[in-house]
Amino acid sequence: MKKLGIGLLIILIILGLFFILKDVDRQKERVKEKPLAKYTFENLKKKQFLSLPVALGHVLDEDENIISQMFYFNIRETIDGKSMHRKVSGLINVPKLEGTYPVIVMMRGFVPKEIYTTGIGTQRAGEFFAQNGFITIAQDFLGYGQSENPSGNSIEERFQTHTTTLTLLSSLVNLNNGLDASYSGKIKADTSKVGIWGHSNGGQIALSVLEITGKNYPTVLWAPVSKPFPYSIFFFMDDFDDHGKALRKVVANFENDYDIELYSPSNFYSWINAPIQIHQGTADDSVPPKWSDQLNKDLEKLGKYIEYFVYPGADHNLLPGWETAVQRSLDFYKQKLL
Numbered sequence: 001m002k003k004l005g006i007g008l009l010i011i012l013i014i015l016g017l018f019f020i021l022k023d024v025d026r027q028k029e030r031v032k033e034k035p036l037a038k039y040t041f042e043n044l045k046k047k048q049f050l051s052l053p054v055a056l057g058h059v060l061d062e063d064e065n066i067i068s069q070m071f072y073f074n075i076r077e078t079i080d081g082k083s084m085h086r087k088v089s090g091l092i093n094v095p096k097l098e099g100t101y102p103v104i105v106m107m108r109g110f111v112p113k114e115i116y117t118t119g120i121g122t123q124r125a126g127e128f129f130a131q132n133g134f135i136t137i138a139q140d141f142l143g144y145g146q147s148e149n150p151s152g153n154s155i156e157e158r159f160q161t162h163t164t165t166l167t168l169l170s171s172l173v174n175l176n177n178g179l180d181a182s183y184s185g186k187i188k189a190d191t192s193k194v195g196i197w198g199h200s201n202g203g204q205i206a207l208s209v210l211e212i213t214g215k216n217y218p219t220v221l222w223a224p225v226s227k228p229f230p231y232s233i234f235f236f237m238d239d240f241d242d243h244g245k246a247l248r249k250v251v252a253n254f255e256n257d258y259d260i261e262l263y264s265p266s267n268f269y270s271w272i273n274a275p276i277q278i279h280q281g282t283a284d285d286s287v288p289p290k291w292s293d294q295l296n297k298d299l300e301k302l303g304k305y306i307e308y309f310v311y312p313g314a315d316h317n318l319l320p321g322w323e324t325a326v327q328r329s330l331d332f333y334k335q336k337l338l
Helices: 004-030 035-039 041-046 122-130 156-182 203-211 245-257 289-301 322-338
Strands: 055-061 066-079 082-095 099-107 135-139 188-197 220-221 276-281 305-309
Touching: 035 041, 035 156, 041 156, 041 203, 055 082, 066 122, 066 156, 082 099, 082 122, 082 156, 099 156, 099 203, 099 322, 122 135, 122 322, 135 156, 135 188, 156 203, 156 289, 188 203, 188 322, 203 220, 203 305, 220 305, 220 322, 245 305, 276 289, 276 322, 289 305, 305 322
Parallel strands: 099 135, 099 188, 188 220, 220 276, 276 305
Antiparallel strands: 055 066, 066 082, 082 135
């Protein structure tokens, strides 16, 4: 009888340990670290982006109307529980005439790092806007120009383009401190009047920023990438040396832990509260015209303010319609910001 009691006790102890370990496993599963969850649109919308200093650097070019020079700001990130700063560089174009000017934040499309120089992809349009009464500012993004390196995770690097842009927009309130240091108060930014310009993948970043902030930033999009993530990056895999094999593996691993729909800007168009002007060439071999056609339809269906211009025979850079496109863009900014 005594042996039976001891045996029963042992069985109960084993069963107790089993259920305790099962509960521990369930708790571990519930608290499994998901570091990229902070980049969902819902979470970014809740995040308060800090207003950090903006400093101007050396002059790159100058003519009778504008000055083009480097600028710098920092982004603050929490990595492994530690707060870190990363420096971001970029190009600012400033009118020479004394005055106060609205600001246009510009975002370029994809450029291979091996050929990248500060301002590539935005410089020509940025100079045109600056010559016509705007301060234009274009970041290099992490890993480009003089900016520090991004995350080693290629998916996170993509999301960092959103957080870097959101930090820049929050930091524009400090832009006049940098301008004062260079121009003694003669040239100022009206940071209550801010527009956005995005080309290609920069257009997708612009759409994401409009959704996350919900702010009224009048926005011009040239041949924007607007397909859902990750299809929007799979479309360009033929340009990769391995035809996207490594990228597909990275995305597959990401989808194992995360709901990819929470990271796709095409799911959050209803959050946009800004007027948008879209330009698309019919001979664009990088962004299919049907993408912009659909984007226009989707935004119109939601009652958003949209102007849509199509350029017969124009390529990804809107050539030969560039002059018409940039003048229409300028007219839009003047209407919405001046």
